[in-house]
Amino acid sequence: MLRLLHRVKIPAGCRRCMSTKTTVMGFGDGSHGALGLPGSIIGMGSDAYEPTPIPGLPPDVVSIAAGHFHSLAVTSEGDVWSWGRNKEGQLGRHPLSLREAWNEPKRVEGLNKVRVQAAFASGVISAAVGDDGSLWVWGSSKRGQLGLGKGITHAALPSKIETLPGEEIVKVSLGWGHALALGKNGSLFGWGYYADGRIGKIGRELEISPLESNSTKLRSREEFSAIEAAEKSVMEAIEKEKDMPIIWEPGSIEELDELKVADVACGLDHSLVLCRDGTLFSGGSNVYGQLGRANKDLGMQPVDIELHPLSIASGLGHSLAVCNDPSSEPTGDATSVVSWGWNQSSQLGREGPANIPNVVEGLADKTPVSVSAGRAHSLALTAKKEVWSWGSGRNGRLGLGSSADEAEPMLVEYLEGTEVIQAVAGLDHSLVLVAE
Known part of the structure; x- marks a missing residue:
């Protein structure tokens, strides 16, 4: 998660490096x-x-x-390097590249004429923003997440999204099947899969997905006792979806047309949008309470957050926000982390109602920035x-x-x-960028 990007081409704090x-x-x-480690054989790493x-x-x-199972890095020269899972083509390598070498960092092919300013990753898609604001994507998604046009579900190498003429993109966030730019x-x-209003309203009536309609059933079963079981329930619901409602190309989100946006973040099947005001x-x-609001209406609605x-x-x-507390002493510029949503493994870092945004007290005096x-x-x-970490420690993901x-x-x-410059979490791994 990067800091605010009003006029920034690369993450704040990274320009000087x-x-x-x-x-x-x-x-x-x-x-x-x-993790890009030697001897990390796919499936046996x-x-x-x-x-x-x-x-x-x-x-x-x-x-x-950090994507779900792969990682990306951008250099000062504007090159993108990738490593990890490539089953869906998210590394941007030749389709016949050796599976045994996926864990080795290599430069993404097909971006030789693009000076990349930032890169972004999800489960099956990668994206890069050029210094001219152009947006490039690669990978595979039957849910329209590439944004390249109707029926296009695969791009082995980076492809430019041509339907954003005159728009200078600075950030992209990718869920499992939807995207915000x-x-x-x-x-x-x-664009992408738009059920439950995860990308708001874009020229069509909003629809409820089988995943959301099954939320009561999911809550009633005692499957939240294990992370794998909870994920299995979600994946089963997704596989049952038929005739998926898809926006195949980027469209303007109607609920926010009159507002200026400062930041975006996509979860598996929910989204957060922070406006400049x-x-x-x-x-x-909202299966896990990750929307953080009492208003159950579909589409983009305000989160019930006080800070x-x-x-x-x-x-x-689950959802996180770095917030300013204007009542703090003596300068009024102290920051806190607020969390809400799924808390099975204590990933909220606090006690109290999970569906209500509340402060993570353990970071109250640490001045979090991202x-x-x-x-x-x-x-x-x-x-x-x-760097502070909390939640599930399985596989060492907390470091x-x-x-x-x-x-x-x-x-x-x-x-x-x-001196840590950036810290990002993938699905089950984490990356940090450190200045020498």
Whole structure:
């Protein structure tokens, strides 16, 4: 999750590192090669329980992105590097590239004439924004997530979305089957699977998906006792969807036409949209309470949050926001992390009602500046360049040296003494960008 991007081409805090050597580190689940570690054979990879340097990357990485099972890095020269799962083509490599080499970081093909400013990743799609505001996508999705036109479900190499003429895109956020793109001028575009209003209203009536209609059934079953069982319920519901409502090309979101957008974040099947006036909207599935609002109407509706959001993040079923507390002393510029949604593995980092946005008390005096959320874990980067993690510790995804869950934020001590520029969570792994 990046900080606000009103007029920024690369993440705030990363611009100065263009003349500084950097190292990308990873921790968590390595079974798909997303950690880029030697000997990480697809399906048999090793996990990393502490931040571990990823070999083979250039020393001038300025930003990173973590998808569900793959990772991306952008260099100061505007190149994109990728590694991890490539079954859907999300690495941007030749279709016949060796499966055994997916875990090795390599430069994305097909972007030689594009100077990339930022890259973004989801489960099956990758995206890059050029210095001219152009948007490029690659991977596979039957849900229209590529945004390349009706019926186009696969792009082995980066392809430019041609239906955004005159728009300078600065950020993209990708869910499992939907996408949101933020323009430099505050405009917002959505495409892909639009059931439950996860991308708002774009020229069609909103529809409820089988996943949302099954929410009572899901809640009543005792499957939330395990992360795998909960995910299985979600995936089963998705597979049952027929005649999926899809927006095949980017369209303007009607509910927000008169507003200027500052930040966007897509979870698995929900979305958060932060406007420049501080209003936070949510849309999509509310199975876990991830919308954070009593209003049950479909589409983009205001979140019930008291503090002033500055930046946002969405996990599989939970939501995070860095907020300003104007009542803080003495300057009134202190920040807090607010969380809501799925909390089976303590990924909210707090007690209390899960569906109501509340402050994560363990970070109250840490001045968080950005947050990121995975399947069932959360990360926060502070003004002191420290990384705090909480939630599910399985596979070492918290970087704390164990597989134990943590109910409240814990300092990633391995990174003490380093200057962390960026921290991002994939589904089951995490990445940090460190200045040398």
